[in-house]
Amino acid sequence: MVTPLLTDLYQFTMAYAYWKAGKHLDRAVFDLYFRKNPFGGEFTIFGGLEECIRFIANFKITEDEIKFLRSVMPTCEDGFFEYLSSIDCSDVEVYAIHEGYVVFPKVPLMRIEGPVAVVQLLETPFLSLVNYASLVTTNAARHRLVAGKSKNLLEFGLRRAQGPDGGISASRYSYMGGFDATSNVAAGRLFGIPIRGTHSHAFVSSFMGLDEITDKALISSDGSSKCEDFVSLVQNWLIKIKDSSSLGGTFGETNQSELAAFTSYALAFPNSFLALVDTYDVMRSGVPNFCAVALALNDMGYKAVGIRLDSGDLAYQSAETRKFFHAIEKDFGIVGFGQMNITASNDLNEETIDALNKQGHEVDAFGIGTYLVTCYAQAALGCVFKLVEINKQPRIKLSEDVTKVSIPCKKKCYRLYGKEGYPLVDIMTGEDEPGPKIGERLLCRHPFIESKRAYVVPQHVEELLKCYWPGNSSNSREELPSLYEIRSRCIQHLDWMRPDHMRRLNPTPYKVSVTAKLYDFIHFLWLNEAPVGELQ
Numbered sequence: 001m002v003t004p005l006l007t008d009l010y011q012f013t014m015a016y017a018y019w020k021a022g023k024h025l026d027r028a029v030f031d032l033y034f035r036k037n038p039f040g041g042e043f044t045i046f047g048g049l050e051e052c053i054r055f056i057a058n059f060k061i062t063e064d065e066i067k068f069l070r071s072v073m074p075t076c077e078d079g080f081f082e083y084l085s086s087i088d089c090s091d092v093e094v095y096a097i098h099e100g101y102v103v104f105p106k107v108p109l110m111r112i113e114g115p116v117a118v119v120q121l122l123e124t125p126f127l128s129l130v131n132y133a134s135l136v137t138t139n140a141a142r143h144r145l146v147a148g149k150s151k152n153l154l155e156f157g158l159r160r161a162q163g164p165d166g167g168i169s170a171s172r173y174s175y176m177g178g179f180d181a182t183s184n185v186a187a188g189r190l191f192g193i194p195i196r197g198t199h200s201h202a203f204v205s206s207f208m209g210l211d212e213i214t215d216k217a218l219i220s221s222d223g224s225s226k227c228e229d230f231v232s233l234v235q236n237w238l239i240k241i242k243d244s245s246s247l248g249g250t251f252g253e254t255n256q257s258e259l260a261a262f263t264s265y266a267l268a269f270p271n272s273f274l275a276l277v278d279t280y281d282v283m284r285s286g287v288p289n290f291c292a293v294a295l296a297l298n299d300m301g302y303k304a305v306g307i308r309l310d311s312g313d314l315a316y317q318s319a320e321t322r323k324f325f326h327a328i329e330k331d332f333g334i335v336g337f338g339q340m341n342i343t344a345s346n347d348l349n350e351e352t353i354d355a356l357n358k359q360g361h362e363v364d365a366f367g368i369g370t371y372l373v374t375c376y377a378q379a380a381l382g383c384v385f386k387l388v389e390i391n392k393q394p395r396i397k398l399s400e401d402v403t404k405v406s407i408p409c410k411k412k413c414y415r416l417y418g419k420e421g422y423p424l425v426d427i428m429t430g431e432d433e434p435g436p437k438i439g440e441r442l443l444c445r446h447p448f449i450e451s452k453r454a455y456v457v458p459q460h461v462e463e464l465l466k467c468y469w470p471g472n473s474s475n476s477r478e479e480l481p482s483l484y485e486i487r488s489r490c491i492q493h494l495d496w497m498r499p500d501h502m503r504r505l506n507p508t509p510y511k512v513s514v515t516a517k518l519y520d521f522i523h524f525l526w527l528n529e530a531p532v533g534e535l536q
């Protein structure tokens with residue numbers, strides 16, 4: 001779907017005007033960056049780089065596309081379309097921060113150099129590939145931080161995502177941000193993401209009673225015996241549970257159509273039985289029914305997986321369910337029954353998971369859809385693509401709003417680490433400036449606010465922008481890691497950050513700075529380009 005035509009018309013009209021002016025081959029440098037961290041936080045995860053690199057690797061406008069462009073731009077000369085059909089990205093260079101890194105406002109995630117007309121055509125597709133990817137990766141990482149490392153996080157969002165392509169991207173980047181699995185089968189196939197799922201209320205309510213089950217036989221897990229009437233085995237267990245010392249009197253008649261649904265599911269998947277228990281009544285029907293089926297499976301050598309809760313007070317119900325499981329373990333001597341998995345879903349987000357943590361809960365896995373994939377808490381990241389140099393001349397974009405003034409020049413970017421091993425500050429320098437050195441004191445200045453500056457003595461220096469597409473330069477090219485490797489990197493990097501940058505409430509901003517030389521140059525260019533006002 002991502003072709004050169006997946007762009008805004010103005011990229012093509014500008015390309016024509018560059019061409020008419022004989023400027024199309026001017027060597028331009030653009031920075032792709034964002035201005036503010038999303039979700040009220042102080043960090044972002046960079047996602048989407050691999051897709052950008054694959055896009056430029058295949059960048060070619062086909063004859064059919066040229067024909068269409070001619071119809072869209074009928075006044076443009078033939079020579080322009082001949083030029084368009086000849087272009088590719090062999091003369092473009094892309095330097096980027098590694099995908100999955102923790103990144104911060106104003107620091108270029110990518111620096112793109114090449115003939116101005118070609119690089120201009122990359123603006124919209126690159127932004128489209130990076131903006132949502134980074135936003136949803138960050139959203140997933142934030143859900144992971146609040147849920148904790150020990151919980152399983154399942155992405156359930158395909159049905160609620162912004163269309164099929166939004167759903168596919170959501171699955172890919174939720175996994176990158178630290179989710180464990182997706183329910184999205186196509187994404188699992190495309191990207192090798194683990195696929196997981198339970199069943200829905202429709203499956204439960206489609207059953208009317210136990211007499212619907214005609215094939216009642218179940219062979220034991222080791223194949224050594226056969227139970228001809230698994231339904232009776234389940235019913236017997238239900239009676240035993242009802243009469244057990246600690247559970248007697250906690251429930252009466254359970255819903256028999258629900259029991260039929262659970263039994264059928266267990267017959268279909270004896271090795272991975274998991275039941276949705278909230279269709280009728282969690283504690284009076286769903287959980288006892290589940291336990292009866294799980295105990296019957298246990299007789300046949302199978303270990304049930306657990307339950308899913310999809311409504312009500314998830315803290316309370318998970319705790320009550322856990323007590324029920326422990327009581328079964330104790331009364332019937334089934335070792336491990338108390339640890340049965342409890343999955344929770346239903347409009348979960350950072351806030352609800354945080355609330356559950358504060359109340360105390362027994363949930364092992366969270367299934368999260370709507371709030372994760374739609375990025376409900378913030379609709380867009382706001383990455384931009386700005387010209388910073390043309391034909392070696394630095395360029396600046398001014399704005400009444402200081403946060404929107406671009407940082408000119410082709411730059412290098414470094415992450416400086418302190419004594420305790422945490423990243424302290426990111427610093428941008430002019431391309432020809434010497435890089436920061438370990439143990440050498442360096443003045444780091446806020447790019448726009450004069451009074452904000454600090455000396456830093458780095459214990460480790462990391463250059464951030466790596467060559468991912470060398471064009472005609474002699475730089476060697478970074479390999480594209482697998483999605484799994486990027487996910488591992490993301491998880492590791494989140495761990496390396498100082499905790500106060502990562503906390504949910506009032507996190508400390510991470511410092512982003514420029515060298516004194518670059519600071520002076522930005523302000524010189526600013527004064528040069530800004531017209532002096534006249535008061536009358």
Ligand SMILES: Nc1ncnc2c1ncn2[C@@H]1O[C@H](COP(=O)(O)OP(=O)(O)OP(=O)(O)O)[C@@H](O)[C@H]1O
Pocket residue numbers: 310311312313314315316345346347348349352355356359
């Ligand atoms: N203990 C809890 N503390 C805070 N929020 C919770 C707790 N338990 C559940 N929630 C959240 O409260 C909301 C409950 O939503 P709502 O009242 O619409 O659903 P419900 O009535 O429980 O279920 P449904 O409408 O799907 O049958 C959900 O967002 C859920 O994640």
Ligand SMILES: O=P(O)(O)OC[C@H]1O[C@H](OP(=O)(O)OP(=O)(O)O)[C@H](O)[C@@H]1O
Pocket residue numbers: 156157159160200310345346347348367368369370371
């Ligand atoms: O709640 P989310 O975070 O979006 O997670 C996905 C939801 O999708 C399913 O519900 P379903 O589509 O059956 O409808 P529902 O909203 O009535 O639960 C599932 O039971 C979850 O509740």
Ligand SMILES: O=C(O)c1cccnc1
Pocket residue numbers: 156157183196197198199200308345367369
């Ligand atoms: O497998 C599930 O439980 C599931 C999948 C998608 C949406 N809700 C739930």
Ligand SMILES: [Mg+2]
Pocket residue numbers: 310345346347
């Ligand atoms: Mg729901």
